[in-house]
Amino acid sequence: DAGVIQSPRHEVTEMGQEVTLRCKPISGHNSLFWYRQTMMRGLELLIYFNNNVPIDDSGMPEDRFSAKMPNASFSTLKIQPSEPRDSAVYFCASSGTPLGGRDRETQYFGPGTRLLVL
Amino acid sequence: AQTVTQSQPEMSVQEAETVTLSCTYDTSESDYYLFWYKQPPSRQMILVIRQEAYKQQNATENRFSVNFQKAAKSFSLKISDSQLGDAAMYFCAYRRGPMNRDDKIIFGKGTRLHILP
Numbered sequence: 115d116a117g118v119i120q121s122p123r124h125e126v127t128e129m130g131q132e133v134t135l136r137c138k139p140i141s142g143h144n145s146l147f148w149y150r151q152t153m154m155r156g157l158e159l160l161i162y163f164n165n166n167v168p169i170d171d172s173g174m175p176e177d178r179f180s181a182k183m184p185n186a187s188f189s190t191l192k193i194q195p196s197e198p199r200d201s202a203v204y205f206c207a208s209s210g211t212p213l214g215g216r217d218r219e220t221q222y223f224g225p226g227t228r229l230l231v232l
Numbered sequence: 233a234q235t236v237t238q239s240q241p242e243m244s245v246q247e248a249e250t251v252t253l254s255c256t257y258d259t260s261e262s263d264y265y266l267f268w269y270k271q272p273p274s275r276q277m278i279l280v281i282r283q284e285a286y287k288q289q290n291a292t293e294n295r296f297s298v299n300f301q302k303a304a305k306s307f308s309l310k311i312s313d314s315q316l317g318d319a320a321m322y323f324c325a326y327r328r329g330p331m332n333r334d335d336k337i338i339f340g341k342g343t344r345l346h347i348l349p
Contacts, residue, residue, distance in 0.1 A: 162336060
């Protein structure tokens with residue numbers, strides 16, 4: 115398996131622009147998580163989905179942030195409009211085992227997207 | 233609410249020596265999972281080791297082992313024969329047990345480990 119795939123790996127944009135981050139979870143995993151990591155705030159859970167349904171979005175900072183999971187193999191995190199304080203590394207992670215086997219609880223992380231908003 | 237505490241923001245160890253990273257957690261549940269993740273300078277989050285609370289035997293993965301003390305709610309990570317590639321931020325994490333449908337993992341704030349050549 116290729117693991118969790120995120121794109122782009124790096125994004126530089128100007129304040130006010132729309133930013134879309136993409137994630138492909140590990141095949142067969144049914145839970146997907148979006149995290150943000152900064153020096154000041156550490157690792158924060160933004161939102162997570164189970165079976166494509168948003169379960170907990172209490173970590174989404176404000177209305178400028180939105181996340182979707184249209185199918186089991188794809189999710190997006192959108193920031194519109196972006197602001198300099200959104201600069202961070204954004205991680206996607208997935209967990210679950212299709213047949214309910216071992217290790218369904220472990221989250222596996224993608225490589226992250228480094229976002230810089232100027 | 234569950235919490236995870238890593239009391240050592242930074243640690244250093246001489247190459248080839250052994251180092252132990254501390255982690256304590258707070259929970260009222262009896263069944264849960266504990267993890268250690270490693271984040272090297274590349275920023276990739278890598279699973280190092282996991283422990284199921286109902287198992288008394290401490291988990292091991294090559295040079296990495298844990299000391300799981302359930303009554304004390306302690307979950308320390310021991311790295312033997314430290315190597316330069318072990319230099320990273322290490323996160324301790326907690327997840328509620330299989331009977332709980334909450335998939336969230338609670339992370340500690342991390343311990344930055346430096347390896348001295």
